[in-house]
Amino acid sequence: MQASAVLNTLKKVDQSKTFQGFVIFVIIVSALSIGAHTYHLPPWLDQSLWVLDIAITAFFLFELIIRFMASDGIKSFFSKGWNIFDTIIVIGSLVPLGGSTILLARLLRIFRVLRLVSMVPELRMLINALLKAIPRMGYIALLMFVIFYIYGAVGSMFFAHVNDFLWGDVSIAMLTLFRISTFESWTSIMYETMEVYPLSWIYYLTFIFLTTFVFLNMMVGAVLDVMGEETKIMREEQADENDSPDEQTATAEDIKLLNDKIDKLTEMLAKKA
Missing domain, CATH: 1.20.120.350 (Voltage-gated potassium channels. Chain C)
Incomplete structure (x- = not known):
């Protein structure tokens, strides 16, 4: 005891x-x-x-x-x-x-x-959502790697003689593309290649559109989707905690009392009829 x-x-x-x-x-x-x-x-x-x-x-x-x-x-x-x-x-x-x-x-x-x-429950919910979103984000990251690799190979083939430091091989080119995707002085890189290839702006704009506007939003969408599910689960758990056994018993008694009153009212109406 x-x-x-x-x-x-x-x-x-x-x-x-x-x-x-x-x-x-x-x-x-x-x-x-x-x-x-x-x-x-x-x-x-x-x-x-x-x-x-x-x-x-x-x-x-x-x-x-x-x-x-x-x-x-x-x-x-x-x-x-x-x-x-x-x-x-x-x-x-x-x-x-x-x-x-x-x-x-x-x-x-x-x-x-x-x-x-x-x-803090809210912080736990955010971390749980992030961890559960990792598998979805992994597939998006894999697709991003494929795009990076393709654009890196193309950039290395066409722009290596323009600037060997930025486009010397596919691995260096992928690092340069990562810099471009973060908008770190990407215009200076584009203008440098445009002096040799005037239409190379198409290469940069399509890459930025795919990586920054499409894939990044897909990442955010995956996290928000899981976060919505986690928020719903957290609210349900909080609702279950708030519904104590005493409250549930009181609610059941109220329903029973209401049903008894309805039965009595029905009997009275039947007698009058």
């Missing part, structure tokens, strides 16, 4: 908006302290930041233990990918800052900022 009461208390603490807000605050403080370490600070302030880092690491470990104990067992806890991610980050933060591991420890502490993603 006592264990059940403790478990319920831990679940209330874990689901508390105040506790979650405080965790987010600690994550932000952790990010600021990591950034502060990159400056040349007085020894006393640098020492204070190390003490703060130890306190933050201890709090993250404490928070993770609460979440683990509030879950319905080990399998339930590690069935969620974000819990696995948080566990890796927290355990990685326990690497001592000293000796040959100091660089690794600092890198692992930098990744603690990513815990902000696991704490």
